[in-house]
Amino acid sequence: MMIFKLAIRNILGAGLRTWLNVIVLSLAFVTIILSIGINQGLVTQISTSMIKSEIGSGQYWQANYDPYDPFSLQDAHAVIPGDIEDLIEQKKAVPVLLTQGTIYPQGRIMPVFLKGIPAEQAVLQMPSAALGTGDEELPALVGARMAKSAALNLGDTVTLRWRDKNGTFDAKDAVIVHIMNTTVGTIDNMQVWLPLTKLQEMMGLPGEASLVIVDENIETVPEVSGWDFKDQDFLLKDFRELIKTRAIARSIFYVLLLFVAVIAIFDTQFLSIFERRKEIGTLISLGMTKAKVIQLFTLEGALHGFLAALVGAAYGIPLINYLARRGIDLPQSSDSFGLALGHTLYPTYSTMLVLSITVFILIVVTIVSYLPTRNISKLNPTDALRGRL
Template identity: 25%
Template sequence: MTIVTLAWRNVWRNKKRSILSFSSVACSCIVITLLFGLITAMSEDLETNLKTHVSGDIRVRNKQFQEHEHLNPLPYFVPNRNEIRSVIENIDGVTVVFPRIVLPVVLLQDSQEGFVIEGVDLTRNEKFRDFSSLLIEGNSLAEGFEDSLEGVIAEGLARKLQVGVGDTITALSGTVYRSSNAMTFTIVGIAWFSSPEINQTRLIVPISHAERLSMMTGGATELLINVENEKNIDQVTGLVTSSLDPMLFEVQKWDEVSSTSVMLNFAAFTYTIIAFVFFLLGSVAIVNTVVMSIFERKLEIGLLGSLGMRTKKIRNIFFLESIFISVIGSCIGLLLGVIMIMVLSITGLNLGGQMQGMSFEFGNVLYPRPNLVVILGLFLYSLSVSALATYIPTRKIVNMQPVDALREE
């Protein structure tokens, strides 16, 4: 009989205690699987929203604008947007360059509600982000009708301002000259954006209107770039940077533009630490089982030792026992965790109430998806922590003399 078979049998000698140990490991695995599923969903949603509505794959801005962003420094815009767009569009690996003017404005009504006007290049809007798929009511902005002051409002903002298709809203904006200007827009459509921050603030208008409103003649606050192949993003970023005046422009990849992205990376790191603590707590039950077994089976340890089995081998039996418990517990926990994530991937997890008042670029409703790499990582992680935790009590056996063990018993 090998020590593996012996250890496996020993696992089932006290079923109740073993089940308790499985359960504690399984519970830890379920919680951690769900936590990682959630953070993965947030990261994926954030990436989609940032790339679609905030930065594209790469964003170009005036360096000064970037530096003083909190002051709404409109005078520091990107000049000659069409000229710069042409230069970037000729770079290998670039699929579309999307110039736009983003203006913080206030509603010219008693409420003086703040919102954001996004002036977009209509010839590139669809290619950049399939804008018409976001429409839930009315029409999209039509090319060739830029003369009429029309806009598509985000669903959340429409609700907040209590306006609908056919209504008008007047926005008061700053200009590049630090003066003010106002414009009245007729709402022709309502669009839904998954990012609450965008959904509650945006009014999309043709870039020519935003240009007139801000007096940003020929300019844009930023140019968003989509690349053909995500893997080449670093290379394309380098090419874009070298094609522009480094003193004037700031070129950033999508994951460099948002503090939420940094926050999620930090959250993932924090969750790794939390996972360690959880697995350690889960392992307490295993340690308890091993320590109890050592105490209960001192006669057996003594007998095996006196029959000539090496103490190292005896220790390995107990060590294997704990590994079996850990493997079974982890498998059950991960399986249950994955099933829960599968369910949530269909039903969605609504964080709306919890996220009220906060503005992140990921949606209120998250759809976690099981990630094989993360699951495998968690399995190995759980196993390592359990092994580490049980190694110390099993070392006691090495120092135990068979005669002492038999006498004590």
């Protein structure tokens, strides 16, 4: 307790130098927590959007379906088996039929994926209901990115061309009945959504689908012959790999930031021991043991960390709260990142996150504070009293 009191006295007595260190360290605290919160928000926001709009709790893929192989796509369809049909009837799954096609917006040719989805589905968060409300012969739903790239507007008619199950080309005009705003680029870019029954009819594949998306709240699904169930982990794997790659770059940034902060502490400690060697000699002459002097100096350094945590909390908590509530506006160009990010990013913070980062930084600061103090144990008190090391 005595050492603690002395350490408090010493660092408060050091005045400006203490506060400069504390401010630099508090910036490191807040920036690291803020940055991790932004990243967590990004991961949560993107994966939630993908789960709600595209992935669900997983997808049954027809055995030939491979999203990375355009040549097999034409054969990636089959009649929906009974077990999966049951899930669909219980509104726990939604079938999607998929084929490649071409559209001809304003005389241009544009390759697209034609996707059939039941208008009445409620498994995915997308405005498929728009496909079932009008009296158009072939209503079509596109995303805002797709509409922009194809220069399509609401009510426009666009010619679709596709090949049916026999490989025969066919064409038909579709009317754009809705343009959806979605953060998930993979249900928007190069996608034209049609009513499932219409696409089945156009392709001569009644009752067939390429994949079936299971509701996000369904935890267990039956195994079905000829259809492979791909769970969330599998479907989010690419995204998570991407995040992991970014995490390395972020970690380097955190390490640099923390390094700058702790180097200030190290420097202060080192200089402190050099400048205060006479004081160290005095403390020893007054009856303090070297071990106690080392404790005192280490604690002084560590207290910079505690003060920085307090100062950081004073301005960091309101800032973090504000950003978590208000979100961070992203530039329009964020659409081109290829991530389901939207235009506002909401950082997410947990108490555990804040506590663990705080404890980690405090441990680092304490270790860094201790390292220079080891010189004290080698110090001869009579030399120290004369101001020598």
